[in-house]
Amino acid sequence: MKNYKNSKKSGSEISFPSSLPNFVEIIERVRYSETDQMGVAHNASYFGWFEIGRTEYCRKKAIPYGEIEKKGYYFVVAEAFCKYRKPLRYDEEFIIRTALDELSPKKAIFSYQLLKKEDKSLIAEGYTVHVVTNSKGEVTSLPPELFEKFRKN
Amino acid sequence: MKNYKNSKKSGSEISFPSSLPNFVEIIERVRYSETDQMGVAHNASYFGWFEIGRTEYCRKKAIPYGEIEKKGYYFVVAEAFCKYRKPLRYDEEFIIRTALDELSPKKAIFSYQLLKKEDKSLIAEGYTVHVVTNSKGEVTSLPPELFEKFRKN
Amino acid sequence: MKNYKNSKKSGSEISFPSSLPNFVEIIERVRYSETDQMGVAHNASYFGWFEIGRTEYCRKKAIPYGEIEKKGYYFVVAEAFCKYRKPLRYDEEFIIRTALDELSPKKAIFSYQLLKKEDKSLIAEGYTVHVVTNSKGEVTSLPPELFEKFRKN
Amino acid sequence: MKNYKNSKKSGSEISFPSSLPNFVEIIERVRYSETDQMGVAHNASYFGWFEIGRTEYCRKKAIPYGEIEKKGYYFVVAEAFCKYRKPLRYDEEFIIRTALDELSPKKAIFSYQLLKKEDKSLIAEGYTVHVVTNSKGEVTSLPPELFEKFRKN
DSSP: OHHHHHHHHHHHTOOOOSSOTTOEEEEEEOOGGGBOTTSSBOTTHHHHHHHHHHHHHHHHHTOOHHHHHHTTOEEEEEEEEEEEOSOOOTTOEEEEEEEEEEEETTEEEEEEEEEETTTOOEEEEEEEEEEEEOTTSOBOOOOHHHHHHHHTO | OHHHHHHHHHHHHOOOOSSOTTOEEEEEEOOGGGBOTTSSBOTTHHHHHHHHHHHHHHHHHTOOHHHHHHTTOEEEEEEEEEEEOSOOOTTOEEEEEEEEEEEETTEEEEEEEEEETTTOOEEEEEEEEEEEEOTTSOBOOOOHHHHHHHHTO | OHHHHHHHHHHHTOOOOSSOTTOEEEEEEOOGGGBOTTSSBOTTHHHHHHHHHHHHHHHHHTOOHHHHHHTTOEEEEEEEEEEEOSOOOTTOEEEEEEEEEEEETTEEEEEEEEEETTTOOEEEEEEEEEEEEOTTSOBOOOOHHHHHHHHTO | OHHHHHHHHHHHTOOOOSSOTTOEEEEEEOOGGGBOTTSSBOTTHHHHHHHHHHHHHHHHHTOOHHHHHHTTOEEEEEEEEEEEOSOOOTTOEEEEEEEEEEEETTEEEEEEEEEETTTOOEEEEEEEEEEEEOTTSOBOOOOHHHHHHHHTO
16 A cells, blocks of 8 residues: 555645635535534535536636536546635634646646635645536537637636 | 645545445435425535434434534534535435544544445545634543544544 | 425424334445535535435335436426434445325325434435426326325335 | 325415515525536525625624624524526526515514516525524524614614
8 A cells, every 4th residue: 555655755745835826715604504513614515615616616716517518518527636724613604715726628636725815824735636527427528619718717 | 726626636635445444324304495496415415415414323322512513522523525426316225434534633534435325336435634722612622531532433 | 484484493393203114125324525614524424315215115116216307297396395313424334214205196295204224213204295297307107007006005 | 185285385475575675685606516417506505695695684684693692692594495497507696686575583584586687586485483592502592783774674
């Protein structure tokens, strides 16, 4: 399991720049249903929040993600990672900051930071890797008109 | 963002052994509420499933996790990673295989594989890193009697 | 708001028989992700559990629900109700008991009881009302071959 | 099961006034994770949205719900009902309208309407019944200073 341990190690070394280049922000609040019996937001909730950030990124910088799906293209999640730095509590407001880290017609990588609204301190950070598929789930390429919408930013 | 890209790259290179050593298995089914409009299980659902695997591992190999919390110790999630290899559909049965990859009194790393029940093919794999805290969320160490329960396996 | 208050009042008067006729049972465990900061299972989790019961009912008594959708018919939820009687805690095992209360080609009503596995005491009870639609969401009727599969029980 | 059927029948007759008296509104968007394979928001998501409405009601009209819990009082859900009238799709914006329907020191009933942001048409409506408990889950009464904060509206 050597490779595996290495991977985890480097996972711990992720260093985001203090601000992601060309990011999009949206503010959310922790829902009661997102807490668990530790009294903090549950670890799986963060991946739903990353998705909200991604949705907002597409809308603001390119094209609403729903329209991409209507054209028959899907950004299927191939990898997801989150590093949790500080707990988030019920009803706390936080910022979801999202950047498009890499884009090719077949693949996209988004990066995320969650920040306390109050003091902008880092709550969590992570990324998701996506492959482009058609409605049958087959890997495909974004058509030029969609690809350009993302690339021009 | 150099380190960050490296991390993602190595994230892609994770290679699990064909079977995790000393693992625990549990069978689950995809719930309707776990699907999304792509018609497959949503990416955040996998982290809930990892947690089911972890719960089962603690029960079978050491001590029910609920009893650990009752004694005042918590396995707070510090990192979570999942690599998605094949989609899972509503009502499909799958195996959650969980192993304890690393353990010290202050930290635990669990590894997971999700496998199709039918042909044992790999659906997804991942890991979670945990730090041990007390009920106030302060980092602490597992007491010897708890640590030994995990170590003896 | 007269009608409305009446409805709530009668909602409080729901009286399930001590055992639902012709029911199907399945055992589940409370997941960590299903708890909230009160330390008990979150109220919305119960509706996901009702759905598990419904899925099991269709499989055991008629036809897997997934096959109904593949034939182009959907049991869209029109109403959902739950009465919570006792809390459920992390890792607790419980029984989901499901019965088909009413069925016409256009409508189905399922009833549910959640019971403690240990002493069979009642945790919660409720119902869901469903209308049959096609894949465009238009109200339709179950074809006789599907309707008969449910009715023969 | 006579009472039970009556209850469901009257459940179908719920008639909200065209606008709830003294309501509080908040706008939300359907998250991708809240959709299911029917391509619409999953039925259990609505109960999480009701909770967001309730949170907003407490903040705007009385006292943040988190502070109520900090004082040792909990609004435990005893009943939850939702009537679904129109589907909601990914990324759609909608209004959660919440009113406090009944309040005594031991019990509260909240009513909800979800409306399309665009044309204010009714998507769903429902209610939740709550009993006041202490941190041990024992039924208790809200102290006068908390009760008054709600009553003055």
